[in-house]
Amino acid sequence: MKLRTKLIIVFTAVMILPTIFTSVAMHTFAPERVNEIQQVYLTAVFLTTALLIYWIYRSISVPLAKLQKAARNIREGNLDFEIRQETDDEIGQLCQDFEEMRLRLKANAEEKVAYDRENKELISNISHDLKTPITAIKGYVEGIMDGVADTPEKMDRYIKTIYNKANEMDLLINELTLYSKIDTNRIPYNFATISAKDYFEDCAEDLHMELEAKGVEFAYRNWMEEDCKVIVDPEQLRRVINNIVSNSLKYVDKPQTRITMEIKDVGDFVQVEMGDNGKGIAAKDLPYIFDRFYRTDASRNSSKGGSGIGLSIVKKIVEEHGGNIWAASEEGTGTTMYFVIRKYQEVPIDE
Ligand SMILES: Nc1ncnc2c1ncn2[C@@H]1O[C@H](COP(=O)(O)OP(=O)(O)O)[C@@H](O)[C@H]1O
Ligand SMILES: [Mg+2]
Structure with a gap:
């Protein structure tokens, strides 16, 4: 039931009940007992009002407490909970919106974690793939400097290996550049x-x-x-x-x-x-x-x-x-x- 409907019920009940009760009492009982009856009636009205107000209060305060707890959870970065929509009034709708917001935030947070992990992997892969040929190039250059390549054939082999390793690096860097261009849609397609x-x-x-x-x-x-x-x-x-x-x-x-x-x-x-x-x-x-x-x-x-x-x-x-x-x-x-x-x-x- 909508909150507005509930308030209208309360208002109507509180306004109409005394009128009906008074008129019924005036017609049914002897005039000298009217005062006494009115007293009972006032107590009844008081109790009805209190009950109705409590009813409204509960229907707002319970979900509000849940929403408050949810907001605190979100503030602390905890997104693993669920806000259930238990009523179909405005507060229930708010709970539903809150739940959708939580799901969206959770999906974004997970996407960010995956993206960060991918980036870390990317950097570690690039470093690893570049390090391998560089280590080889360093080794062969040191070999030449230390005079290990002491025959023209050996020297030729060393230089060819260095050249091949440098080519490998070149290829890798080209692939990486191309990939990053494609990934960020910076490559112009000529269809x-x-x-x-x-x-x-x-x-x-x-x-x-x-x-x-x-x-x-x-x-x-x-x-x-x-x-x-x-x-x-x-x-x-x-x-x-x-x-x-x-x-x-x-x-x-x-x-x-x-x-x-x-x-x-x-x-x-x-x-x-x-x-x-x-x-x-x-x-x-x-x-x-x-x-x-x-x-x-x-x-x-x-x-x-x-x-x-x-x-x-x-x-x-x-x-x-x-x-x-x-x-x-x-x-x-x-x-x-x-x-x-x-x-x-x-x-x-x-x-
Ligand atoms: N024709 C193929 N025959 C066998 N394995 C292949 C073939 N094509 C791709 N692969 C496998 O798929 C992987 C990914 O290919 P690719 O992205 O071109 O990377 P790379 O060739 O640099 O390793 C390769 O490492 C290889 O294990
Ligand atoms: Mg390949």
Whole structure:
């Protein structure tokens, strides 16, 4: 019952009851007993008023005490409690609003904790990944300074290693810069409406040349119709494909690497499937490979460098194209990456 209704009931009861009682008493009893009856009546009115006021007081004070306790909890940073809405009056509504505010604050606090933890992880990962090549570079430079590289061949090997390690660092910093740009939406996308068939045809041609030079078998199929168009940033989408292919080349364990690329029409989307015959990804790792800095234990323990950023960049770019990316893999057999990008659909203009 609304607080206003309750107050109207109290007011009406207190105003009307004496009038009714007095008129009933005047008509029923002898005039000399009226005084006595009025006394009883006054006591009754007093009791009724007191009871009604107590009723109102309870309906306000109990939830108010709860709200007060809740406010104190929030002030002290404790958000793990619940304010139940027990009545459907204004105070009950206030309790409900308070509960919603508590839930919102709790969600924000949890988000902040997760964000802080991610940031700490990010810093520790970056420091770790940069420290590894720097330690190696320092070691080799000290070797040269101490005269350990005493033959031209040794010197050559040392310098090549230093160069490779510096390149590794360069790559990592570039990936990090790109990731941070993508993460904060500072990367300008140059979208263009192009034919899906032609675009992937060009990609495949480039890939074919690159992979052939590396002795990799490359199979390619394009099922798209000529007139199907997609809105893409050609450069960024190339980055997606290059990243996936570089993983396939990196995580291969067979003497002959085989990479496949298939482009399919799946209704509103164009689906790209990139397969390899590499070592595969364990089912327990598969849901996480697109997370920032996630690397499987197997790849962490291998000598192959990497930061675990590549696929998170890939995912971001695909999502910016209104698409989605996922993977299927079998350990020992290989991995297939699937991604879809939305087709461009011409909206007919009404005359
Ligand atoms: N084609 C693949 N075959 C096997 N494992 C892969 C493949 N692609 C990705 N992975 C796994 O997913 C992880 C994340 O990939 P990525 O984000 O590109 O990071 P990075 O290559 O720097 O380790 C890799 O460390 C690897 O364990
Ligand atoms: Mg990678």
